[in-house]
Structures are given as C-alpha cells and as structure tokens.
Amino acid sequence: MFTIRTQRSVRCYRCQAPFAASARAIVLTCPHCYQRVHIEDVIVRGNHHANSVETCGKILVAPRGWLMAGVIIAAEGIEVLGRLHAKYVQSGPVFLGAGASWRGSLLAPSIVIEPGATVEDGLFDIGPQHDASAILKIAEPAQRAGVASTQKRKTAVA
Numbered sequence: 052m053f054t055i056r057t058q059r060s061v062r063c064y065r066c067q068a069p070f071a072a073s074a075r076a077i078v079l080t081c082p083h084c085y086q087r088v089h090i091e092d093v094i095v096r097g098n099h100h101a102n103s104v105e106t107c108g109k110i111l112v113a114p115r116g117w118l119m120a121g122v123i124i125a126a127e128g129i130e131v132l133g134r135l136h137a138k139y140v141q142s143g144p145v146f147l148g149a150g151a152s153w154r155g156s157l158l159a160p161s162i163v164i165e166p167g168a169t170v171e172d173g174l175f176d177i178g179p180q181h182d183a184s185a186i187l188k189i190a191e192p193a194q195r196a197g198v199a200s201t202q203k204r205k206t207a208v209a
C-alpha cells in the first residue's frame with residue numbers, strides 16, 4: 052500500500068516562512084505574509100511562455116520542454132533536461148542535465164552542470180549564502196532592478 056501525502060512543508064518565496072500546505076493545493080495564501088503563493092511543482096513538457104513562473108516547489112523542464120520566462124522562482128530547486136531561457140532565475144539547487152540549454156542570470160545555493168549541458172548566457176551568483184535569505188530579494192521588483200544596475204556598474208568598470 053502506498054500512503055497518500057496530505058501535507059507537505061513548503062517555504063514561502065515571498066517572506067521565507069515555512070508552513071504546512073495540503074499536498075493537493077496549488078495556490079495558497081501564505082499564513083505569514085498573506086500573499087498568494089503557488090506551491091505546486093511545475094513540470095514543463097512542451098513550450099511554455101510566461102512573464103513569471105513562481106513556486107514554493109520545484110520546476111522540472113523535461114527533455115523536450117522549453118520554458119521561457121522573464122522571472123523564475125523555484126524555492127525547492129530547478130532541474131533542466133530541456134531548455135530554460137529566462138532573464139532572471141532564483142531558486143534552490145539547480146541541476147542541468149546532459150542536453151540541457153540554459154540562458155539567464157541565476158541566484159542559487161548550488162548548481163550541477165553535467166557534461167553535455169549548454170550555458171549560453173547569464174550572470175551566475177552561486178553559493179550557500181543564497182540558501183535561505185536570498186529568496187527575499189526576489190520579492191521586490193526594485194531589488195531585481197538593483198541586480199541589473201549592479202551588472203551595469205560592473206560593465207562600466209571593466
């Protein structure tokens with residue numbers, strides 16, 4: 052017999068607070084910051100365009116999947132076997148499998164890039180310091196803009 056999970060623990064990508072959610076819930080109001088957050092895992096099998104994809108769970112881009120988005124947030128991590136093209140990504144641990152194609156700046160605690168994966172473009176900021184507290188940064192568009200202006204400054208100095 053298998054057991055049906057009725058609860059899962061998730062972490063709000065808006066305010067960082069952990070909370071328990073129904074395993075079948077898709078969108079919930081965070082009990083801490085009262086913002087609506089998506090908690091389901093996202094699996095991309097075809098072409099998916101969106102301004103933003105945000106979840107407390109994980110994102111999996113299947114081998115023939117192509118995820119294109121401005122901003123991607125996945126608190127529990129991202130696994131890419133197909134293509135992921137974004138402007139800005141913030142997530143838990145990232146895995147790029149052989150054959151994966153990545154484009155976009157990334158803030159994450161860790162990344163694994165298998166031989167055969169392609170990174171076409173992006174400014175990577177990887178480290179354990181992004182494990183928890185960094186998720187907060189994405190909550191404010193102004194701070195996203197801050198990331199962009201830092202990039203510009205670096206270019207200007209160079």
Ligand SMILES: [Zn+2]
Binds near residue numbers: 064065082
């Ligand atoms: Zn919250």
